[in-house]
Ligand SMILES: Nc1ncnc2c1ncn2[C@@H]1O[C@H](COP(=O)(O)OP(=O)(O)OP(=O)(O)O)[C@@H](O)[C@H]1O
């Protein structure tokens with residue numbers, strides 16, 4: 001399934017946040033979106049997932065919904081968004097309960113996704129008992145449970161320390177190698193972008209326009225061993241972003 | 257400990273000569289500002305006060321006309337128990353309290369959820385709630401007597417109204433405080449509206465609702481006694497009023513002790529409920 005954004009424009013009050021953004025996320029492709037803070041990345045992702053109506057332009061899906069997908073467009077949030085009063089399995093169960101799945105089948109799915117994210121031992125734990133990395137793993141397990149066609153990830157690793165981030169990035173690469181999900185991955189961390197992205201879309205400062213697109217053909221699984229090459233790519237992306245980021249930093253936000 | 261400007265001008269070598277240069281402990285400056293649980297302190301304080309009071313009464317320092325001895329109040333309580341009147345008074349009070357409080361709380365939660373969830377309910381009901389909340393409900397008792405009769409109806413209605421408004425306010429404030437990200441998460445997974453309310457909003461508002469219960473329960477006790485003092489044959493309030501009218505101070509103190517005990521029991525029950533429903537927070 002493809003996600004197509006056509007000429008997305010969006011305003012909050014008087015200020016334009018997104019200006020004429022078009023992009024396509026192909027089947028099995030991870031598209032990274034980077035851009036200076038406040039340029040509208042989260043807004044773009046909310047529009048892509050149908051949580052917000054764009055002021056102009058269209059968010060479209062094309063191609064058949066994959067068999068068995070309960071929630072084709074599925075989010076992973078920066079702050080994990082786990083219900084603190086539900087256990088790990090309860091949080092996964094939450095997103096299955098509205099689909100009329102028999103209880104036995106549901107427990108089967110929960111056990112399966114927890115096993116795939118190495119969380120089986122923590123099924124009965126409450127979110128407050130888990131570290132940040134574990135919480136994000138639970139959120140990933142929850143997303144896998146509804147068999148998404150496209151994952152929408154808004155800075156999923158930004159709340160984690162750098163070691164945990166490395167571990168989870170490895171997990172994501174392994175997961176992608178197995179499942180070949182498509183993803184729209186918003187980040188401000190260029191290292192994550194070059195490690196995960198098939199394409200990197202660089203946005204300008206507010207109002208967000210597409211500044212440049214960097215394609216990376218290197219297979220995901222090989223990237224860990226070819227870090228020096230990625231390093232130069234990362235520098236290239238940074239060169240594109242630098243001026244934008246500097247200007248964005250000096251701007252006074254005049255949001256009403 | 258003044259923060260004069262001049263104090264900062266001089267280098268910090270106060271009392272020159274006593275400057276130490278050898279190895280020494282880093283001076284400890286932490287600690288304090290934290291409460292340690294001190295289990296038996298509360299009962300000890302309570303018993304000491306009772307003992308001083310009893311001693312004062314026995315020695316004649318406290319006149320029995322001004323304040324009866326605790327033992328006298330206790331004797332009145334025992335007497336109440338032996339004549340069987342205790343259950344009559346306490347039963348009548350508990351019935352009114354439980355009925356009024358639970359109806360008021362249920363209605364309050366329902367209206368509070370509506371105010372929290374629907375713009376129309378908020379625009380229509382919130383001004384009404386804000387206008388009626390500060391009215392002392394006991395002032396409306398004559399009105400309730402006309403509407404619901406001099407019997408149980410008016411007393412239950414007073415308690416119901418008294419608990420309704422704080423519950424509405426606690427509930428809708430709790431709904432407003434539910435993490436919007438969690439609601440957005442629910443929407444992004446395609447949960448139905450009812451599921452979002454039942455599984456995200458209500459549990460998220462539960463801490464606020466329960467602390468509302470604490471407030472409404474004490475309001476209910478105050479109103480109970482006031483309503484019973486105005487017109488009731490039985491009930492702890494009526495018992496206290498009767499004792500006061502006869503200047504039977506020992507009975508009066510016994511009645512007040514009963515009320516205090518009732519309040520403690522309710523606080524304990526709500527604490528249990530909180531432990532159960534909010535275990536995820538501890
Ligand atoms: N609901 C809203 N109402 C009004 N203004 C908003 C709203 N949401 C976002 N904005 C504004 O729109 C702009 C873009 O916000 P957005 O969160 O999409 O940026 P972002 O690129 O995700 O930023 P960050 O890197 O900080 O996450 C910001 O200036 C923000 O203040």
Ligand SMILES: [Mg+2]
Nearest residue numbers: 041042043154
């Ligand atoms: Mg953002």
